[in-house]
Amino acid sequence: MKINSPLEAYKYLPGTNCAICGEQTCMAFASHLIDRSKKLSECTPMLEDKFRKKLDQLQGLLAPEIRQVEIGVGEKVVKIGGDDVLYRHKLTFFNQTALAYDVWDTMDEKDLVERVNKIQDFKKFYVGNFLTVDMVAVRSTSNDPKKFASAVKKVVETTDMPLVLCSFNPEVLKAGLEVAKDRNPLLYAANKDNWQQVAALALEYDVPVTLFAPNDLDLLKSLAKTFAEMGIEKLVLDPGTFPSGKQLKETFSNFIKIRRAGIDGDREIAYPLMAVPLTAWMVHDDPVSASYWETVVASVFTIKYGDIMILHSIEPYAMLPELHIRDTIYTDPRKPVTVDPGMYKIGSPTKDSPVFVTTNFALTYYTVESDISSNKIDCFLWAIDTDGIGVEAAVAGGQLTAAKIKKGIEDSGFNMKDDTSHNTIILPGLSARLQGDVEDETGSRVLIGPADSGRIPGWLEKNWPPKNK
Amino acid sequence: MTQKMKLTQLTEMLQELNIESLEGVTIEGDIELNITGGGGLNPALAYALGSEISQISLHMANIGRMLGFPAEQLFASAFGMNGIPGPQAPSLGTTSRMQELLTSKFEVAKMSNWNNPIQEVTLGATSADGGSRKSTVTIGGENALPYYFDAAMPHRNYVTMDVFDMPIGMAKAVKSNYDDVINDPAEWAKKVVRDFNADMVTIHLISTDPLIKDTSARDAAKVVEDVLQAVDVPIVIGGSGNPEKDPEVLEKAAEVAAGERVLLASASLNLDYERIARAAVEHGHVVLSWTQLEINAQKELNRKLMKQCKVPRDSIVMDPTTAALGYGLDYAYTNMERIRLAGLMGDDELTFPMSSGTTNAWGARESWMVASPLKQDSDWGPREYRGPIWEIVTGLALSLAGNDMFMMMHPTSVQVLKEITQTLYGSIEAEELDISNWIGAEV
Numbered sequence: 001m002k003i004n005s006p007l008e009a010y011k012y013l014p015g016t017n018c019a020i021c022g023e024q025t026c027m028a029f030a031s032h033l034i035d036r037s038k039k040l041s042e043c044t045p046m047l048e049d050k051f052r053k054k055l056d057q058l059q060g061l062l063a064p065e066i067r068q069v070e071i072g073v074g075e076k077v078v079k080i081g082g083d084d085v086l087y088r089h090k091l092t093f094f095n096q097t098a099l100a101y102d103v104w105d106t107m108d109e110k111d112l113v114e115r116v117n118k119i120q121d122f123k124k125f126y127v128g129n130f131l132t133v134d135m136v137a138v139r140s141t142s143n144d145p146k147k148f149a150s151a152v153k154k155v156v157e158t159t160d161m162p163l164v165l166c167s168f169n170p171e172v173l174k175a176g177l178e179v180a181k182d183r184n185p186l187l188y189a190a191n192k193d194n195w196q197q198v199a200a201l202a203l204e205y206d207v208p209v210t211l212f213a214p215n216d217l218d219l220l221k222s223l224a225k226t227f228a229e230m231g232i233e234k235l236v237l238d239p240g241t242f243p244s245g246k247q248l249k250e251t252f253s254n255f256i257k258i259r260r261a262g263i264d265g266d267r268e269i270a271y272p273l274m275a276v277p278l279t280a281w282m283v284h285d286d287p288v289s290a291s292y293w294e295t296v297v298a299s300v301f302t303i304k305y306g307d308i309m310i311l312h313s314i315e316p317y318a319m320l321p322e323l324h325i326r327d328t329i330y331t332d333p334r335k336p337v338t339v340d341p342g343m344y345k346i347g348s349p350t351k352d353s354p355v356f357v358t359t360n361f362a363l364t365y366y367t368v369e370s371d372i373s374s375n376k377i378d379c380f381l382w383a384i385d386t387d388g389i390g391v392e393a394a395v396a397g398g399q400l401t402a403a404k405i406k407k408g409i410e411d412s413g414f415n416m417k418d419d420t421s422h423n424t425i426i427l428p429g430l431s432a433r434l435q436g437d438v439e440d441e442t443g444s445r446v447l448i449g450p451a452d453s454g455r456i457p458g459w460l461e462k463n464w465p466p467k468n469k
Numbered sequence: 470m471t472q473k474m475k476l477t478q479l480t481e482m483l484q485e486l487n488i489e490s491l492e493g494v495t496i497e498g499d500i501e502l503n504i505t506g507g508g509g510l511n512p513a514l515a516y517a518l519g520s521e522i523s524q525i526s527l528h529m530a531n532i533g534r535m536l537g538f539p540a541e542q543l544f545a546s547a548f549g550m551n552g553i554p555g556p557q558a559p560s561l562g563t564t565s566r567m568q569e570l571l572t573s574k575f576e577v578a579k580m581s582n583w584n585n586p587i588q589e590v591t592l593g594a595t596s597a598d599g600g601s602r603k604s605t606v607t608i609g610g611e612n613a614l615p616y617y618f619d620a621a622m623p624h625r626n627y628v629t630m631d632v633f634d635m636p637i638g639m640a641k642a643v644k645s646n647y648d649d650v651i652n653d654p655a656e657w658a659k660k661v662v663r664d665f666n667a668d669m670v671t672i673h674l675i676s677t678d679p680l681i682k683d684t685s686a687r688d689a690a691k692v693v694e695d696v697l698q699a700v701d702v703p704i705v706i707g708g709s710g711n712p713e714k715d716p717e718v719l720e721k722a723a724e725v726a727a728g729e730r731v732l733l734a735s736a737s738l739n740l741d742y743e744r745i746a747r748a749a750v751e752h753g754h755v756v757l758s759w760t761q762l763e764i765n766a767q768k769e770l771n772r773k774l775m776k777q778c779k780v781p782r783d784s785i786v787m788d789p790t791t792a793a794l795g796y797g798l799d800y801a802y803t804n805m806e807r808i809r810l811a812g813l814m815g816d817d818e819l820t821f822p823m824s825s826g827t828t829n830a831w832g833a834r835e836s837w838m839v840a841s842p843l844k845q846d847s848d849w850g851p852r853e854y855r856g857p858i859w860e861i862v863t864g865l866a867l868s869l870a871g872n873d874m875f876m877m878m879h880p881t882s883v884q885v886l887k888e889i890t891q892t893l894y895g896s897i898e899a900e901e902l903d904i905s906n907w908i909g910a911e912v
Binding site for chain 1: 566567570571572573574575576577578616617618680710739761762790792794795796797798799800802803806807810832834835838841842843844845846847848849850851854855857858859861862865866869885889892893894895897898899900901902904905906907908909910911912
């Protein structure tokens with residue numbers, strides 16, 4: 001983005017405060033354009049002919065420094081790139097790193113289908129949603145166009161996830177493209193030897209293409225400049241991912257250098273970056289060591305500017321942290337993830353149902369809520385306002401106190417004595433030290449629940465309904 | 470597009486296109502031509518007129534193109550040429566088959582506003598400095614973000630491993646490594662240094678918590694002495710986290726560890742930090758300035774330690790709080806990164822090295838729970854492998870944000886975290902690998 005103040009964007013807007021975009025003023029809309037929470041197209045008056053020039057100018061000014069590239073089609077289309085800053089607190093990072101897991105064309109057909117299904121079915125609940133992975137990368141290990149085409153065909157039949165077609169042989173790539181051309185796959189890759197043929201394929205099939213120049217940034221930039229000159233701007237840059245030693249340190253430097261140059265305005269190199277943590281498997285024989293190191297390399301390049309990566313291990317112990325570190329880095333750090341404080345009814349609670357307390361940190365809340373509701377437990381659940389801090393830290397930091405719990409319950413108009421038959425509050429295990437205080441403050445009986453809400457069902461079996469003292 | 474054009478401008482354009490005259494042509498309104506000829510055209514006149522009109526239309530098409538009108542398409546449809554590919558865009562026509570790569574040189578500037586080095590802090594003291602440690606650890610001194618090419622990083626990251634003064638609840642994968650030493654902090658300390666390559670040892674005096682065992686400060690100090698005897702690396706002394714008891718416990722511990730330059734963990738805003746700071750200054754120790762994920766609170770506490778308590782700048786390490794991967798690491802990461810960037814750019818209240826309680830990663834259910842409590846989740850796989858990587862990725866993320874020292878628990882996590890941070894630091898040699906044909910690799 002060439003501009004960073006709402007005032008600069010405001011100059012181009014109609015200035016009529018018509019509120020069609022949903023904002024009261026054009027200035028408010030301008031500030032949302034700058035933080036990218038609104039799109040220019042939401043200002044429909046700008047689409048009128050008389051604003052055409054200003055619209056074009058503003059669009060140019062608002063375009064992200066790093067180009068955005070789309071891979072795939074339909075609902076599962078993956079967008080990568082589109083960033084404007086080097087540090088996420090300045091704006092947030094957009095378009096989270098796309099994770100592609102590999103299959104190869106010498107695989108047995110049944111194994112291939114099974115692996116693709118594992119990749120596309122992998123999911124983990126987190127903060128109200130499921131974390132999933134994005135893509136399948138098909139590697140040609142046979143270097144045989146026919147074999148590759150048939151592997152790609154099998155993948156296309158099995159999943160609608162976007163694809164990366166991997167070979168340095170243009171004949172092989174062409175065979176894959178013929179099968180997958182309607183799916184807008186990412187071509188991998190053009191290098192110093194094959195670039196003319198691969199460029200021809202990218203033009204002919206109008207698909208995004210990766211440029212590969214291991215540890216040679218001059219060559220990488222030359223390739224990018226040449227492709228751009230040919231009219232191919234849907235580019236992804238792979239400076240090579242070396243998995244160990246000083247070479248890995250150099251890879252780290254390369255990623256930072258390319259992204260810094262791009263954000264600083266060097267258009268010739270301002271494209272999304274690809275990392276290939278899979279190379280960890282070329283140095284580790286033992287699958288656990290290889291998976292660990294692959295996850296470690298993936299984490300480094302999720303944090304430092306990798307926009308898409310190709311991975312091999314589909315062990316959950318590798319995939320879970322990969323998904324979580326990506327979510328961590330691409331969560332907007334400017335907004336605390338919270339839910340509204342207050343009372344939530346889970347299922348259909350009655351006067352005899354348990355009363356649970358948790359915090360309004362979204363992760364805590366959704367974890368507890370899903371653990372309870374998936375086990376079909378009817379209850380009342382209070383999200384106490386802890387400024388979006390989780391239980392353990394909130395107890396230590398004083399954001400979760402007996403007074404806060406009392407206030408939280410009372411503010412929702414709930415009366416422990418009248419609205420329950422048991423006058424009992426269940427505190428999270430990690431806030432056990434508040435037990436006495438909460439009893440004094442609320443006059444209710446207080447039970448200490450398990451430290452992890454995943455154990456609530458078992459805990460309830462033993463402790464609910466509460467025995468009269 | 471309804472851009473208005475004055476007649477004089479049009480005339481100028483026509484002149485540039487070598488049209489000498491537009492006889493018998495009037496121009497009205499938008500682009501609309503009225504050809505006025507006489508009635509009853511004779512064939513010769515009609516031919517001449519037709520020729521002129523077609524020439525004019527060509528010129529007008531040129532004008533149209535200059536204004537961005539797709540004249541070719543119009544002609545194509547007018548002459549029934551739909552479906553025939555039009556000429557390619559000029560840039561493609563001439564360059565779609567390039568013979569040579571265009572040369573380009575990659576250049577990028579170093580950061581110009583990282584002018585303020587991070588404070589160097591040394592932990593531990595050898596006999597030369599009045600202590601009994603065999604080696605010391607120095608952290609800080611950075612002039613750039615970690616491992617960046619802008620400036621060499623003067624010191625690598627260090628790991629201090631946790632030891633507790635009583636058995637505590639631990640994830641099974643962690644506990645299995647300490648079953649034999651769990652009742653003996655000194656043996657525990659020896660084990661982490663000897664077997665697990667710990668650079669330092671943290672002794673957590675948790676039994677002093679009035680809600681746990683309420684051990685006296687004097688008894689706790691005895692444990693500190695034992696640990697100092699058992700190992701010769703620098704040590705960190707942690708309280709129980711009880712704000713009433715910790716000042717007393719840490720004071721006593723500081724006293725028995727006089728001269729050893731330990732790290733006292735921690736001073737925080739919710740306890741009598743002044744007492745802890747005074748004990749550190751008096752006995753030559755370093756203070757861990759601990760705040761909770763809040764950059765302004767961190768500044769406030771550091772300021773109070775420096776100005777009010779007169780702690781020297783080389784005796785402060787910050788702990789801005791570690792949240793586990795998936796449990797708030799998004800804040801922890803950015804909080805640390807912001808602190809480090811502010812320090813590098815000259816905020817004197819934030820130019821201190823940082824420490825992370827990476828062990829917090831074991832609080833995440835993904836690191837210790839046998840299986841997901843949610844039926845909809847995919848299988849989580851064996852937890853023995855899941856746990857350590859949770860601690861590794863939590864620490865690794867913070868190392869990239871600027872963290873210098875890690876408090877950790879699992880031997881595998883320590884080993885892998887040290888390997889990756891030292892690789893990025895540049896001190897790990899490995900055989901060079903050719904990845905130019907990685908696609909075909911048999912993995």
